[in-house]
Amino acid sequence: MQEIGVGIIGTGFMGKTHALAYRAVAGVFPESLRPKLVAVADIDEDAAKRAAAQFGFARASSDWKSLVTDPAVEVVSITTPNRVHKEQALAAIAAGKHVHCEKPIAPRAADAKIMMEAAEAAGVVTQVGFNYIKNPILGLARSMIVAGELGDIVSFRGIHAEDYMADADVPYNWRVDPSGGGGAIADIGSHIIGMSRFLLGPIVEVIADLRTVVGSRPVSPGAAERRKVEVDDIGRAIVRFERGCSGSIEANWVALGRKMQLGFEVTGTKGTLVFSQERLNELHFYRAGANPREAGFVRIEAGPQHAPYGNFIVAPGHQLGFNELKTIEVADFLRAIAGGEQKGPDFREAWEIQKIIDTAIQSSKERRWLAVS
Numbered sequence: 001m002q003e004i005g006v007g008i009i010g011t012g013f014m015g016k017t018h019a020l021a022y023r024a025v026a027g028v029f030p031e032s033l034r035p036k037l038v039a040v041a042d043i044d045e046d047a048a049k050r051a052a053a054q055f056g057f058a059r060a061s062s063d064w065k066s067l068v069t070d071p072a073v074e075v076v077s078i079t080t081p082n083r084v085h086k087e088q089a090l091a092a093i094a095a096g097k098h099v100h101c102e103k104p105i106a107p108r109a110a111d112a113k114i115m116m117e118a119a120e121a122a123g124v125v126t127q128v129g130f131n132y133i134k135n136p137i138l139g140l141a142r143s144m145i146v147a148g149e150l151g152d153i154v155s156f157r158g159i160h161a162e163d164y165m166a167d168a169d170v171p172y173n174w175r176v177d178p179s180g181g182g183g184a185i186a187d188i189g190s191h192i193i194g195m196s197r198f199l200l201g202p203i204v205e206v207i208a209d210l211r212t213v214v215g216s217r218p219v220s221p222g223a224a225e226r227r228k229v230e231v232d233d234i235g236r237a238i239v240r241f242e243r244g245c246s247g248s249i250e251a252n253w254v255a256l257g258r259k260m261q262l263g264f265e266v267t268g269t270k271g272t273l274v275f276s277q278e279r280l281n282e283l284h285f286y287r288a289g290a291n292p293r294e295a296g297f298v299r300i301e302a303g304p305q306h307a308p309y310g311n312f313i314v315a316p317g318h319q320l321g322f323n324e325l326k327t328i329e330v331a332d333f334l335r336a337i338a339g340g341e342q343k344g345p346d347f348r349e350a351w352e353i354q355k356i357i358d359t360a361i362q363s364s365k366e367r368r369w370l371a372v373s
C-alpha cells in the first residue's frame with residue numbers, strides 16, 4: 001500500500017475530525033493510499049504539540065508555512081477559521097500540494113474563484129469538507145432522483161438549524177467576524193446549499209432575508225464589554241433551480257433545542273424523500289399511488305447495500321456516524337489523488353456554493369430577486 005504524507009493545519013473541532021479520518025481511511029478502504037501523519041500546525045503551539053502526541057504526527061509547530069513547504073507533506077488539510085483558508089490554500093497550491101480545505105473555503109466567491117483557478121492551473125486535487133453529502137443514504141436519495149423514481153421534481157425544502165449561537169453570551173469569535181464572510185448563511189447554510197445542489201443541480205435565482213438576532217456579544221468569555229455583531233444569525237432564501245422547480249433554504253444557528261437539523265424534503269410528481277442528519281441512517285420515502293389504506297412514508301434504513309456503508313460495518317442498521325462521513329470524504333480525495341474518479345466536492349463546487357451565499361447576502365441587502373452570476 002503506497003504511503004502519502006499528510007499535514008493538518010488547525011487542531012480544533014475539524015482538525016481532530018480530519019486526523020481521525022486520515023488515520024482510519026486505509027483500514028476501512030483497503031485500496032486507499034495509506035496516509036502518514038507527517039506534520040500538524042496550529043497558531044497555538046501547545047495545541048499542535050498535544051495533537052501530535054495524540055494522533056502520532058511526526059512534527060508539530062505554530063508555523064503553518066513550514067508545514068506547506070515540508071517536502072514530506074503531499075496533502076495539506078486546512079481546518080482553520082474561514083478568513084485564513086485562502087492564504088493557506090494558495091501557499092499549499094504554490095508548493096504543489098493537494099489541498100483538503102474546510103467549508104466555506106473563503107469569505108467571498110471572488111476569493112474562492114482565485115483559489116479554484118490556482119488549484120486548476122497547478123493541477124493539484126482539491127477536496128472541500130461538505131462531509132454530509134458523503135452519507136451513503138444521500139447517495140441513494142440522489143440516485144432515486146436521477147432515476148426518476150420521484151417523477152418530475154416540484155419542490156425542495158431545506159434547512160440547517162442548530163443552536164450553538166443562541167446564547168447571547170457566547171463570545172464574539174471568528175464565526176461572527178465579517179472578515180470571514182457571512183454568518184449562519186455561510187457557516188451552516190453552505191452545507192444545505194451544497195446538499196441541494198448535490199440532489200437537484202444548479203440554483204439560478206435567489207431572494208433572501210438575513211437577520212441578526214443577537215446584536216452584540218461579549219468581546220471575550222465573561223466580559224462586560226460587548227462588540228456589535230454584523231453578520232446574520234438566521235438566513236432564509238427562496239431559490240429557483242435550473243431544472244425549473246423552486247425551493248426554500250433556511251440557515252439558523254439560534255434555533256434553540258436544535259443540535260443538527262440538517263435536512264430536506266424533496267417532492268416530485270411520483271413521491272417525496274425526507275432526510276434529517278439527526279437520524280442520518282434513515283431516508284423516508286413516500287410513493288404516490290399506493291392504496292390509501294396503507295399509504296404513507298416508508299423508512300429506509302442504511303445498510304451494506306448502500307455503498308460504502310459495508311466498508312465500515314457488515315450488518316445493516318448498526319449505523320454510521322459523523323466521523324465515518326469524513327472518512328468517506330478522505331477516501332474519495334485520496335482515490336482522486338491516486339488517479340481515480342474525482343467525486344469532489346472540489347474548489348470549483350465550493351466556488352459555485354459560495355456564489356449562492358454571496359447572492360443571498362446581496363439579495364437581502366437589496367430586498368429583491370437576484371440571478372446567481
Ligand SMILES: NC(=O)c1ccc[n+]([C@@H]2O[C@H](COP(=O)([O-])OP(=O)(O)OC[C@H]3O[C@@H](n4cnc5c(N)ncnc54)[C@H](O)[C@@H]3O)[C@@H](O)[C@H]2O)c1
Nearest residue numbers: 010011012013014015042043079080082084102103104129
Ligand atoms: N465540515 C463540517 O462539518 C464542519 C464542522 C465544523 C466546522 N467546520 C469548518 O472547519 C473550519 C474550522 O472550524 P472548527 O470548528 O474546527 O474551529 P475551531 O475554532 O474549533 O478550530 C480552529 C483551529 O485553528 C487554529 N487556528 C486559528 N487561526 C490559525 C492560523 N492562522 N494558523 C493556524 N492555526 C490557526 C485554532 O487555534 C484552532 O485550533 C471552519 O472553516 C469551519 O467552517 C466544518
